[in-house]
Amino acid sequence: MHALNRPKTIAAAAIFALGGSSTSIAHPHVFAEARLDVVVENGQVQGLRHLWRFDDLFSSTVLVEFDSNKDLTLDSEELEEVAKVVNASIAEFNHFQIVTAGGKDVDMVKPDTMIADFTDNQLIIMFESHPASAIPLDEKVTFGVYDPTFYTAIDFTEDEYLSVENLPESCTKQVIRPDADEAIAQNQQSLTDAFFDDPGGNDLSKIFATKLEIDCKANG
Template sequence: MKRTGLSAFIALLVGALLSPQASAHPHGWIDLSVRVLTDDNGVVNGLHQTWRMDPFYSLLVFEELQQVENANLEQGLDQLGKEIRDNLARQHYMTEVRINNEPQALGEVSEYTAMERDGRLTFMFILPLETPQPLANATLTYQVFDPTYYLEVVHEEDGGQPRDNALVLHGEPDCELAILPADPDPELVMQAALLDKDESGEPGLGRYFAETGRIDCR
């Protein structure tokens, strides 16, 4: 691989990680945790998301960043974080949020960071709601998914069950929190399994394989 500079490598890497034209069955995964942000009045204003890229992609990132001329790992991660943020912005941050089943408009991400943590590439960001909404007597649900299903997004888990800290809410003790597993139609499962590496599935295929985070404050 010819080293043409950090910017060229970052562009290629982000394209491989989050390309909207990637093949449709998952070739990697992201471990997700979400903290729902509320103010003192129980009004939700955003989701603090932590994504941990799988070990293979993480290893690729760190090895390549270390070989880019005239750049250190910290500089590379800073630029990678910006490129990931910019790419995600074009895909609505791969996140859908609903309150009482009504879709919520999302704001622009301005707080984010990419880092190495325990050998994994970790991307953290705050995704604001365009208009903060009260949680009292309401139900908030969200899904985070790659529309192409190239990358599978799953909440952090132990022993096949979501961790207690995979979904966290502060300030509303009467709310019930749950992470609901995906339940795709068997035909869609077969469709995804049969896709070759050079084939793409229908737009939005990843939605059917997405877990749902739910905060019920009714």
């Protein structure tokens, strides 16, 4: 369990779902529908805008835990606390982001703040992140969102929920959805070894992530 250095005790489900756990069983317990908007300016990736809408069960757990005045709703102060806890809980997991350029990982700056909302009985988390340096589109760039502990399943239900703002006309974009059975078959030994070496999470879990790929080099 990740220590969050806060006075109130977080429900175990909330901590494990948003921060991972070394005792996690390798299948999801929490589900979120997501949207990712990649912001391009002057031919370079400048930022990522994330929106996650969590399932009803997890959302109700958060409501019960953070509804300090017991009015069955989350006011602005309570939502601010939710956002702070989520931000701290997933920080060590790069905020569930995977960004590569030319096949190499891109350093991302940790977002200072998040926004939490509670609409139609569902928790919504929004935040914007930025690469440490703007990413030029002279190599193939990929973006994904995944929980390396497998505890939270973050799903893009429609291809259009992975979008690019100001994509240059010379570039193409593609949504890649890995076949889970095929990925397991191709990486069986590596996945087994990685799980026993680090059951709390490892980079191999990214093979299951839905990704957005931008390719400008092929058209340059």
